[in-house]
Amino acid sequence: MLDFVIESVIKVVVVFAVLMLFVAYTTWIERKVLGRIQVRHGPNRVGPFGLLQPIADGLKGFFKEDIIPSNTDRLLYALAPALSIIPALLVVAVIPFGDQFTLFGRTITMRITDINVGLLYILGLAGLGEYGVMLGGWASNNRYGLLGSLRTAAQMISYELALGITLISVIMVSGSLSLVEIVEAQAGLWNVFKPILWVPFILYIICGLAEINRTPFDMPEAESELACGFNIEYSSMKFAMFFMAEYAHAISLAALITCLFLGGWNLPFVATPGFLKLPVFLAKVFALVFFFVWERGTFPRLRYDQIMRFGWKVLMPIALANIVVVGLYYTVIA
Amino acid sequence: MIPVKSRRIGFFGTPLPLLKGLLFTLSRLFTKPVTYQYPEQKRQPADRWRGLHRLKTTDAGQLKCVACGLCEAVCPANVITVEAKETPDGRRFPNRFVVEVTRCIFCGYCQEACPKDAIELTTNYEFCGYTREEFHMTRDVLARN
Numbered sequence: 001m002l003d004f005v006i007e008s009v010i011k012v013v014v015v016f017a018v019l020m021l022f023v024a025y026t027t028w029i030e031r032k033v034l035g036r037i038q039v040r041h042g043p044n045r046v047g048p049f050g051l052l053q054p055i056a057d058g059l060k061g062f063f064k065e066d067i068i069p070s071n072t073d074r075l076l077y078a079l080a081p082a083l084s085i086i087p088a089l090l091v092v093a094v095i096p097f098g099d100q101f102t103l104f105g106r107t108i109t110m111r112i113t114d115i116n117v118g119l120l121y122i123l124g125l126a127g128l129g130e131y132g133v134m135l136g137g138w139a140s141n142n143r144y145g146l147l148g149s150l151r152t153a154a155q156m157i158s159y160e161l162a163l164g165i166t167l168i169s170v171i172m173v174s175g176s177l178s179l180v181e182i183v184e185a186q187a188g189l190w191n192v193f194k195p196i197l198w199v200p201f202i203l204y205i206i207c208g209l210a211e212i213n214r215t216p217f218d219m220p221e222a223e224s225e226l227a228c229g230f231n232i233e234y235s236s237m238k239f240a241m242f243f244m245a246e247y248a249h250a251i252s253l254a255a256l257i258t259c260l261f262l263g264g265w266n267l268p269f270v271a272t273p274g275f276l277k278l279p280v281f282l283a284k285v286f287a288l289v290f291f292f293v294w295e296r297g298t299f300p301r302l303r304y305d306q307i308m309r310f311g312w313k314v315l316m317p318i319a320l321a322n323i324v325v326v327g328l329y330y331t332v333i334a
Numbered sequence: 335m336i337p338v339k340s341r342r343i344g345f346f347g348t349p350l351p352l353l354k355g356l357l358f359t360l361s362r363l364f365t366k367p368v369t370y371q372y373p374e375q376k377r378q379p380a381d382r383w384r385g386l387h388r389l390k391t392t393d394a395g396q397l398k399c400v401a402c403g404l405c406e407a408v409c410p411a412n413v414i415t416v417e418a419k420e421t422p423d424g425r426r427f428p429n430r431f432v433v434e435v436t437r438c439i440f441c442g443y444c445q446e447a448c449p450k451d452a453i454e455l456t457t458n459y460e461f462c463g464y465t466r467e468e469f470h471m472t473r474d475v476l477a478r479n
């Protein structure tokens with residue numbers, strides 16, 4: 001029992017530290033790649049290639065004044081940043097990022113836990129994650145903030161439905177809700193390469209982008225209309241926490257897509273040697289993170305009514321039809 | 335709500351431009367950034383660039399300006415102040431010559447108007463300061479520029 005507790009605590013600390021490091025450097029990747037897409041340099045002053053920039057930004061965040069505007073709902077105002085970052089971090093608890101290895105005679109699995117309803121847990125957390133943004137905008141007693149959070153609420157409800165429905169087809173094919181089993185079922189053939197399953201893959205990426213509020217669905221913080229939206233009244237580390245949450249969400253979404261569709265730690269078509277599993281997983285995650293940045297540098301923000309129409313009139317029907325088609329195909333034909 | 339008519343390009347026509355856009359941005363990723371890395375790498379302004387004024391001097395080191403006040407009169411922004419004085423041998427010179435460069439529009443009229451070719455706009459675009467007074471460029475500052 002005790003050694004289980006110790007092992008878990010160590011794993012949690014290590015995963016948390018590494019995740020925070022990735023979050024910091026995702027901001028660097030984002031700024032650098034966006035810069036290069038716009039034929040600029042991006043950060044290049046702090047350290048070689050601007051590599052120390054995230055650390056400088058973090059330090060700056062700590063030294064800024066923490067402003068609490070008058071007439072805010074103080075409790076919710078302080079709670080909202082934490083509420084938005086915690087679910088993003090909790091998702092990582094069920095992500096299997098590698099198989100297992102032996103250290104000092106102990107078999108250590110490369111995941112914090114493997115619960116048999118992993119996917120339900122993730123869906124639940126995804127719903128929870130939006131409360132941070134919604135409450136943050138509401139509690140700061142600002143029109144732009146309120147508008148931003150209203151939009152978040154509407155967007156979340158619309159896209160979360162399609163997201164959940166899309167997942168069902170993956171669950172049907174893998175026959176399990178546990179992420180580890182889903183990944184193991186993809187050894188040899190990733191889910192994207194299975195017949196029809198590229199449809200839910202694309203759907204999931206689109207809904208996921210809406211879920212984590214990234215461009216082209218970054219309605220809650222549409223800079224040009226809402227002057228940053230929900231986080232307009234936040235400063236200092238509270239503001240930074242919203243941003244960390246955003247990038248943590250991006251990373252966990254990338255990890256999820258990797259597990260669900262891109263075969264987790266599996267190389268395509270060949271068996272993966274044990275030591276390669278973690279690097280393969282991370283490579284896939286960062287390829288997806290790069291894609292998120294890349295599409296942000298490409299696509300303009302959709303208008304609010306377009307987002308709504310797209311969500312309900314295009315994504316929902318496709319997602320529903322997808323369940324039927326995948327179900328029929330895998331029971332009748334395969 | 336007024337429904338906005340959108341140009342239909344068909345269900346399968348929609349993703350194509352999106353992919354094209356992605357390809358385009360990807361190709362940008364591999365081009366060389368055009369940014370000037372300012373303090374290390376300075377932009378060479380054109381020869382006719384109109385920057386900070388210079389009061390020219392003769393080879394003997396005397397100001398060419400005779401304080402006629404034409405530049406003061408022509409300046410559309412009214413930023414030049416000239417106060418004339420005479421040397422014992424009867425030569426006029428500007429005792430005080432101030433250009434408030436914060437209000438100057440760098441039109442170059444002063445340079446055009448000067449009968450003695452005593453003032454010109456240089457290509458110097460790097461002047462800054464913390465107070466307004468630092469931008470009241472005086473005779474000696476302008477002569478050294």
Ligand code: SF4
Pocket residue numbers: 405408409410411412413414433437438439440441442443444445
């Ligand atoms: S450049 Fe034009 S505005 Fe500036 S001092 Fe000369 S005449 Fe006046």
Ligand code: SF4
Pocket residue numbers: 398399400401402403404405406416447448449450451452453
């Ligand atoms: S700079 Fe030229 S125009 Fe102006 S006062 Fe001197 S001589 Fe006259």
